[in-house]
């Protein structure tokens with residue numbers, strides 16, 4: 001079962017059908033589904049699929065040669081290519097007449113065994129490949145490597161790329177397709193723990209209860225997910241301890257730069273260097289009120305990956321108990337029924353995903369150009385206020401409140417939202433209220449009587465994008 005990725009597959013097809021040379025750079029965090037996406041796209045096409053490994057240059061070239069020879073059915077007595085240069089030229093010759101896909105997966109490993117591959121490839125593109133029908137896909141997980149060494153202006157490959165795809169985790173609506181047998185609430189809970197990384201979503205079996213999966217697939221020291229975050233950080237970062245402290249500080253509620261640096265005992269300038277790497281890895285994100293510039297002093301940081309966020313809020317602090325095989329007890333007594341706040345935060349993101357999807361289909365009252373959150377001072381009440389979601393169109397604004405509670409949402413929530421929306425300049429305002437468990441009668445009646453209020457439940461959202 002292959003889920004989602006419609007945008008990427010459609011774009012790849014369009015480029016493929018142009019039948020000319022392409023150099024496509026694909027990157028994204030580990031386990032996000034890059035290889036699977038490429039495999040799905042390449043199915044039934046003339047493809048050489050090479051996966052880089054941590055070998056020395058000689059072994060790398062040998063493996064690359066074997067892959068090419070097998071593809072072209074060259075017999076075992078054919079000498080191996082003497083260099084990557086001759087190997088690329090050989091493929092280029094073949095691709096002059098026939099559409100050929102060459103995938104270089106795990107490209108950073110290829111480069112680590114031979115730094116000159118970048119310039120060899122550049123030279124080949126400029127002199128040989130550019131006039132062929134080669135469809136080259138360069139793929140890698142190390143986001144910093146791909147952005148700095150392949151995409152940036154410092155890279156020999158700069159200017160050779162014809163398209164790039166940064167592969168993100170699946171959104172809520174695609175992620176929950178992994179949990180066919182779950183109730184909507186369990187789908188939501190599972191997504192709030194695992195996020196949208198397919199490899200993590202695959203760990204839960206929706207034929208088993210949510211609690212069973214939590215206890216056996218996360219709160220068990222032998223489980224894949226239990227070790228994942230620590231291993232990933234070690235793989236991606238040189239000094240994982242400081243990074244871990246930063247993520248822990250954010251998970252614990254520190255969201256401003258000075259709060260984070262105080263908590264971890266580092267200077268703000270040093271902390272901001274570490275934060276930059278975590279931003280690059282898409283583990284944390286920077287938030288500013290939608291009305292402010294991106295360098296606003298009101299900048300906050302939060303963990304944008306649900307799994308990291310859950311792990312540092314509800315797993316990391318119980319490591320020693322889980323190591324003593326008390327994971328089930330910890331989950332039942334300390335976590336289950338207590339991670340409601342986390343779900344509330346994730347619910348807000350889901351509502352944003354919902355609005356983005358509706359916006360793409362032009363199904364909102366107007367086209368939104370900018371979607372975000374707002375917080376700021378209420379000068380009348382002399383206190384801080386926030387609006388969960390604000391969407392700016394050309395001359396219209398959408399304001400949304402997201403309520404993840406068991407109670408039905410009433411009219412007072414609408415009134416508060418209208419009051420707060422007055423803090424932002426808007427000619428024409430539209431209101432959306434999202435609720436886990438529906439709305440009371442008076443609010444439902446109001447929705448019928450005014451035309452700028454829309455009420456949406458979790459069930460409605462899920463049904464719309466099933």
Ligand SMILES: Nc1ncnc2c1ncn2[C@@H]1O[C@H](COP(=O)(O)OP(=O)(O)OP(=O)(O)O)[C@@H](O)[C@H]1O
Pocket residue numbers: 001002003004005028029030031032033034035036037140141198199202
């Ligand atoms: N869209 C999808 N639908 C269903 N399963 C998927 C999807 N994407 C990925 N998977 C599954 O998730 C797992 C991880 O995916 P994949 O190996 O493609 O990730 P990756 O980004 O290439 O990882 P890495 O960077 O670690 O090599 C695989 O089992 C894959 O089949």
